[in-house]
Amino acid sequence: MNKILILMFALFSIGNHTNDEFTTKSNFPLQKEIIKKEEPYDITFKVEKLKNNTYNFIISMELEKDAHYVSPNSKGSYLGQFTMIMDKNTKLRMNEAFTEIPLSKESIDPWNGGPVNFVREHTTYTKQFTISDTNDFEVAGLVQFVIEPRCTLEKIHFKITNTSGNIEIKQQNTNN
Structure with a gap:
């Protein structure tokens, strides 16, 4: 009986310590940095002025190594194909x-046997848009794709x- 009481007292004592009593310094990166490094891709947005509007x-x-996704140039209808979706607006018009670059090559999809263009290397996409309103505005959108093999x-x-006439594209901190 004494052993049970001692064991319960020891467990109770351990459970009542505050986090301050166990605080130690760590040289490990913050969790946010660890998550960022685990993404199998890095995506960046830029804007380039061509002429007038x-x-x-x-x-x-x-x-990253082995990461890939379905190109917007794939002929088939694939769920999760690389695409851009814009909020409806009257401020700007996107080219279709x-x-x-580089252009993805068609191959055979191992899951359905049909043709597919997988992107397996660093790639740049360009899409023209025209501004129809010179007043200040903000239009939201998103790029979506399924990253494989994840x-x-x-x-x-x-x-x-x-x-004030300065066009910028700002990535938001949300994912999904």
């Missing part, structure tokens, strides 16, 4: 097609802003 939206996709739907939110 015409701009290029430039998306750079850098892939992406320019992909097989997760990635949604990268962004905003295109016009502030």
Whole structure:
């Protein structure tokens, strides 16, 4: 009986310590940094002025080893194909097609046996857009794709802003 009481007292004592009593310094990176490094890709957005009210939206996709996704140039209808979705607006108009450099090559999809264009290397996408309103505005959108082999739907939110004639594309901190 005494052993049970001693064991219960020891467990109770351990359970009542505050976190301050166990605080130690660590040289490990913050959890946020660890998560960022685990992404199998790095995506960046840039804007390039062409003429008058015409701009290029430039998306750079850098892939880690073995990461890949379905190109917007794939002929089949694939769930999770690389695509851009914009909020409905009257401020700007996006061109329909992406320019992909380097151009992905068609191969056979190992899951359904049909043709597919997988992107397996660092790739840049360019899409033209035209501004129809010179007043300040903000238009939201997202780029989405399924990253393989992790097989997760990635949604990268962004905003295109016009502030005093300065057009910027800002990536948002949300994913999914």
